Amino acid sequence: MLTGTVSEAARLLHVSQPVVTRVLQHAEATLGFRLFDRVKGRLQATPEASALYGDVERLYGEIERVRRVSESLRHKGAGRLRVAATPSLASPLLVPAVRRFCARHPETQVQVLTHHTDEIVQALLANQIDLGFAFSPPRHEAIASEPVAGGQMLLAVPRGEPLSARGRRADVPMHRLVERPFIAYDDNSSLGLLVRQTLARNALEPRSTLEVQTYSLALSLVDAGLGLTLLDQYTALGANPERVSLHEVKPALPFEIQLLRASHRGSSSLADDMREQFADAALQLAATLPQRLEAPAVSFEHAPK
Secondary structure: OOOOOHHHHHHHHOOOHHHHHHHHHHHHHHHOOOOEEEEOOEEEEOHHHHHHHHHHHHHHHHHHHHHHHHHHHHHOOOOEEEEEEOHHHHHHHHHHHHHHHHHHOOOOEEEEEEOOHHHHHHHHHOOOOOEEEEEOOOOOOOEEEEEEEEEEEEEEEEOOOOOOOOOOOOOEEHHHHOOOEEEEEOOOOHHHHHHHHHHHHOOOOOEEEEEEOOHHHHHHHHHOOOOEEEEEHHHHOOOOOOOEEEEEEEOOOEEEEEEEEEOOOOOOHHHHHHHHHHHHHHHHHHOOHHHHEOOOOEEOOOOOO
16 A cells, blocks of 8 residues: 555565565455555555555554553553543643653653543543543542542633622622623533532522533633633633633632542552642642632622522
């Protein structure tokens, strides 16, 4: 497929021409159809060969990846680590954690993925990843979890539509904001449920014409001036302060970030170090929160009965 001739294929593979010819004949006999036609001294792929080529190319790519990992294990003792995080945790926390991890383990093969929480659980059970990070995931008998960071929900408001309190130190009741455009969450994640349950508990029905499934997309919509929303602090701290203001919510709406592993598989020193780098990244980002919060705070305590 790559060279067009048996002789060039043999040279590329460092074998003799008869070997390539025999392998090709055996492949065609096994498959039951021709893979190449000879046209003017060159081999031209048949439609059947072209249909197979994409899958074969992907297969060889996986084989090459396994070869690289095995070489690393044999010669360098480095190994690999497969890690996933939910989309909202990937950019603010997983990226800096991976940067620190790679600096400490430059020879380690690291696969970085973004999945929703239920996809992380399934990938762990199928041994497709080694660990994952998610917001307060549901309990699963085959998944071990441990808290790795915490935080609180914040209100993100477009800079062009500032909040105004009735006194210098007064909080803004949330019920005064329900007529503003509100970006809602159409998901079953723990934070999405937290937002919906908090609004329902306080008998609040914001005017919501936009629904999203990720907090990073919600922030982008706030940045575009399309409404306000409740965000986890790590996503919120990625906001452009010139376009989005962040406000404390009272009483606080806390959450946890959990590290997830398959309970029937042992941990590794690489996974433990990734956990440490993730936790450090969360601490460093959380330390910037006080200077980003603006007055007034938003309160759920004064909703009308």
